[in-house]
Amino acid sequence: MTEIGLAAAERTLSVPGRPDASLTIAWGAGTDTGHRRDHNEDSLLAVPPIFAVADGMGGHSAGDVASAAVVTRLSEVITADFTEADAIEQGLRAATVDIGHAADEKQLGVGTTVTGAALTLLDGEPYWMVFNVGDSRVYMFENGQLTQVSVDHSVVQEMVDSGLIRAEDAESHPDSNVITRAVGFNAEPYPDYWMVPVRAGLRLLMCSDGLTKEINAERIRLYLAAGLRPSDTVDGLIDAALTAGGRDNVTAIVVDVLEAADSSEVEDTLPRSQVPTP
Structure with missing residues (x-):
């Protein structure tokens, strides 16, 4: 388990080329081994402009090495308050090489x-x-609504998309732990991307599946809706996952946009509908 950055902080950033524009973000980050694992293979990065969660696999300390390589290499490509996809991919490629060197034959x-x-x-x-x-996963919370931004690279997600199983049955499916894309295995990393405008009041959650396999989307929404500080929200989410069983390592980062310039004229590229509010 590797944690890079501050567990709780607030920062104001200037928007390049716009001396009259700035944004303020606050974040909280945390991780726990859980009740059934003897070590933590999750790692996290919480250093603006990059916030990331990595969930390693490979057994023993191998998963920890893999997740640590990713967050370490992503931290090394941070050179300014804003970044680009090329930098993310540079970090992931470097991590892939590191993982290959560390892997036991x-x-x-x-x-x-x-x-x-x-x-x-x-x-x-x-x-x-x-x-x-x-x-x-990455979720966004805004105006009382929770939206899953990222799309799982998993066998059960492909089954859901093809109509073979219902979304609500995915977590209990026997293949729920089988993923179809990862960083490592001496393969070129292929991340998917979505663009979300930075808006005041927007709240982001990044988490490993140790959270989402223990508490459902509605419970996640309620924790995000409570309006607590990011660090307190993270603590509450992790505690909820542990209380529900804590069968896996659980890691979460919550980032709040406290202030931002008006972005009413820009659009996002979300692939998922909102989680309905009861």
Whole structure:
């Protein structure tokens, strides 16, 4: 388990090329081994402009090595308050090489998921560039509504998309832990991207599946809706996952946009509908 960055902080950033525009974000981050694992293979990065969660796989310490490589390499590509997709991919490629060097030849393979959000500029406007490889997730919460931004790279997600199973049955399916894309395994990483405008009042959640396999979307929404500080929200979510069973490592990052320039003229690229409010 590797944690890079502050567990709780607030920061104001200037928007390049717009001396009259700035944005203020606050975040909280945390991780726990859970009740059934003897070590934590999750890692996290919470250093603007990149916030990321990685969930390693490979057994023993191998998963920890893989997830640590990803967050370490992503931290190394941070050179300013805003970044680009090329930098994210540079970090993931470097991590893939590191994972390949660390992998034991006797093991079937070593890899990790990674999901996160990075501040970027699109036509001069600040956006969250959400990126994902695997089945860790990014959600957004705004105006009382929870939306899953990322799309799982998993066998059950493909079955849901093809209509073979219902979305509500995915977590209990025997293949719920089988992912179709990862960082590592000596393969080129292929993240998916979505663009979300940086709007005041927007709240992002990045988490490993140790959270989403224990508490459902509506419970997640309620925790995000409570209006607590990001660090307190993270603590509450992790405690809820542990109380529900804590069968896996659980990691979460919550980022709030406290202040931002008006972005009413820009659009997002969300692939998922909102989780309905009862």
